[in-house]
Amino acid sequence: xxxxxxGEIEPEFEPIQLxxxxxxxxxxxxxxxxxxxDIFAIFYQHTTGLYGVKYSYSNFYEGRLKETPxxxxxxxxxxxxxxxxLAISVFELDDEIDIFEDLxxxxxxxxxxxxxxxxxxxxxxxxxLIENINIRLKNEVKFTIFQVDRLSNLDxxxxxxxxxxxxxxxxxxxxxxxxxxxxxxxxxILEKMTSTINVDILLQPxxxxxxIRRDWIKGEKDKKTGEITHQGExxxxxxxxxxxxVPNENLLNHFKETKNELLPLYRQxxxxxxxxxxxxxxxxxxxxxxxxxxLNPDVYDFFVLMRHNHYPMDKIxxxxxxxxVTEILLDDLKNLNIITEVIDESDRKWICLLTxxxxxxxxxxxxxxxxRAAYKEQDSDGAITYEIAKKALSLLEIxxxxxxxx
Numbered sequence: 001x002x003x004x005x006x007g008e009i010e011p012e013f014e015p016i017q018l019x020x021x022x023x024x025x026x027x028x029x030x031x032x033x034x035x036x037x038d039i040f041a042i043f044y045q046h047t048t049g050l051y052g053v054k055y056s057y058s059n060f061y062e063g064r065l066k067e068t069p070x071x072x073x074x075x076x077x078x079x080x081x082x083x084x085x086l087a088i089s090v091f092e093l094d095d096e097i098d099i100f101e102d103l104x105x106x107x108x109x110x111x112x113x114x115x116x117x118x119x120x121x122x123x124x125x126x127x128x129l130i131e132n133i134n135i136r137l138k139n140e141v142k143f144t145i146f147q148v149d150r151l152s153n154l155d156x157x158x159x160x161x162x163x164x165x166x167x168x169x170x171x172x173x174x175x176x177x178x179x180x181x182x183x184x185x186x187x188x189i190l191e192k193m194t195s196t197i198n199v200d201i202l203l204q205p206x207x208x209x210x211x212i213r214r215d216w217i218k219g220e221k222d223k224k225t226g227e228i229t230h231q232g233e234x235x236x237x238x239x240x241x242x243x244x245x246v247p248n249e250n251l252l253n254h255f256k257e258t259k260n261e262l263l264p265l266y267r268q269x270x271x272x273x274x275x276x277x278x279x280x281x282x283x284x285x286x287x288x289x290x291x292x293x294x295l296n297p298d299v300y301d302f303f304v305l306m307r308h309n310h311y312p313m314d315k316i317x318x319x320x321x322x323x324x325v326t327e328i329l330l331d332d333l334k335n336l337n338i339i340t341e342v343i344d345e346s347d348r349k350w351i352c353l354l355t356x357x358x359x360x361x362x363x364x365x366x367x368x369x370x371x372r373a374a375y376k377e378q379d380s381d382g383a384i385t386y387e388i389a390k391k392a393l394s395l396l397e398i399x400x401x402x403x404x405x406x
Contacts (some may be wrong), residue, residue, distance in 0.1 A: 013039055013086075016118075016134065019141045033089055035067040042255040043086060048074035057081045060105065060114065062097065064196070065090075070096055073206045075108040081118045087111060089144075094201055098166060099295050100148055107144045114140065133186040150297040156406045157294060160241060163293035168193055168202050170284075176212065176237035177364070179374040179384060180392045183214070183233040196359035205237070210404055211239045213395050219384050230385045236392050238399040240362040244279035245288045245337075249309050262310070265342045266352055273337060279360060288335060290357055299329055305340065313341070313349040359402045367396065 013036075018027045025033050045061045064071045075087040087103055091097050112135050121129040154162065163169045168190050170222060175181060175189060183199060190197045206212040212235055219231025226326040247270050251372040255263035293299045311317060330351070333339040340354040384392075 015382045017138045023185035038065045077115050079119045085115045093153045103147050161294040162205045164287050180236045236395050242360050243290050244360040248353045248356045269340050310352045
């Protein structure tokens with residue numbers, strides 16, 4: 001940072017690595033992606049109140065750009081000697097930026113090591129070392145982009161995970177479990193949780209899974225004032241959903257067909273777990289944890305693989321990315337009772353999938369009395385009109401036979 005005589009701070013940005021997914025941007029001209037003024041604004045968000053501080057410091061920022069139609073997740077790092085680094089990840093406005101936060105934070109941890117080494121190499125002017133560190137930095141950014149790509153192509157199970165992994169989406173689900181509400185009402189409810197809300201993006205997984213329907217209500221004219229009320233787009237819950245555990249029948253059948261010696265041991269573990277398991281009694285916090293692991297690309301790939309396979313502990317397949325810690329991932333899956341260990345007669349440990357995870361789609365019959373009650377309570381805040389109640393019951397009737405396949 002350069003401090004002028006007037007006291008103004010004028011930072012000079014020196015790009016170290018620029019990795020683009022689109023061919024239209026290059027290192028010499030990327031102003032259509034992110035303008036210099038927006039880079040200054042991001043830098044300001046990270047460094048407000050930091051001037052004059054000479055110690056290691058880091059933080060993250062999430063926001064929208066002003067001069068180009070994108071949003072960013074950025075990571076700022078000041079190393080011990082005051083040298084500052086800024087890593088900016090640019091996303092489309094309709095990207096599910098929340099699900100990439102963990103990836104960017106993990107990247108930040110690994111960048112800390114790289115930035116420290118790069119600073120020392122630059123201060124000592126070791127050109128060959130600087131070049132090698134820059135190559136590592138470039139590979140790190142490329143790897144994070146690769147992970148983002150993996151997490152951008154979600155299957156239906158992971159779209160359910162999107163709902164349970166988001167406080168805002170859980171609020172949508174909880175609200176519609178009580179009564180239909182207008183889109184504008186929903187926006188107001190969600191804005192109490194966070195100021196920057198895009199309801200359409202939040203609704204996307206619900207609509208893709210046919211959990212929610214949207215419809216226009218004409219509204220009613222007040223006889224005294226002539227004002228039309230309750231007019232607009234309304235949201236209706238037509239299916240409810242939750243995560244449930246089921247036995248891994250693929251592996252059980254495989255053990256039976258091959259007469260595997262692990263069958264009785266593994267089957268007993270399955271029986272012990274499911275003898276006390278009730279999907280309707282499981283805590284919401286547990287379903288949130290399941291959602292979180294299903295949105296981890298490394299864990300999800302391993303989970304899918306284990307549906308049809310079992311492996312000795314000493315020969316776990318190397319499907320995890322180079323930065324994943326296999327032992328930690330396995331411990332997380334064990335703690336959630338997703339995988340289990342089985343020891344054979346020769347004392348060899350095997351990893352098996354104890355519980356498969358399936359979405360359970362439920363017809364929300366509980367809504368019928370709630371809709372009638374909301375219609376009758378005309379003077380309450382949660383009241384709905386005859387047209388809204390009629391539409392809600394009609395949609396429930398129409399969608400009752402529909403099946404959501406996974």
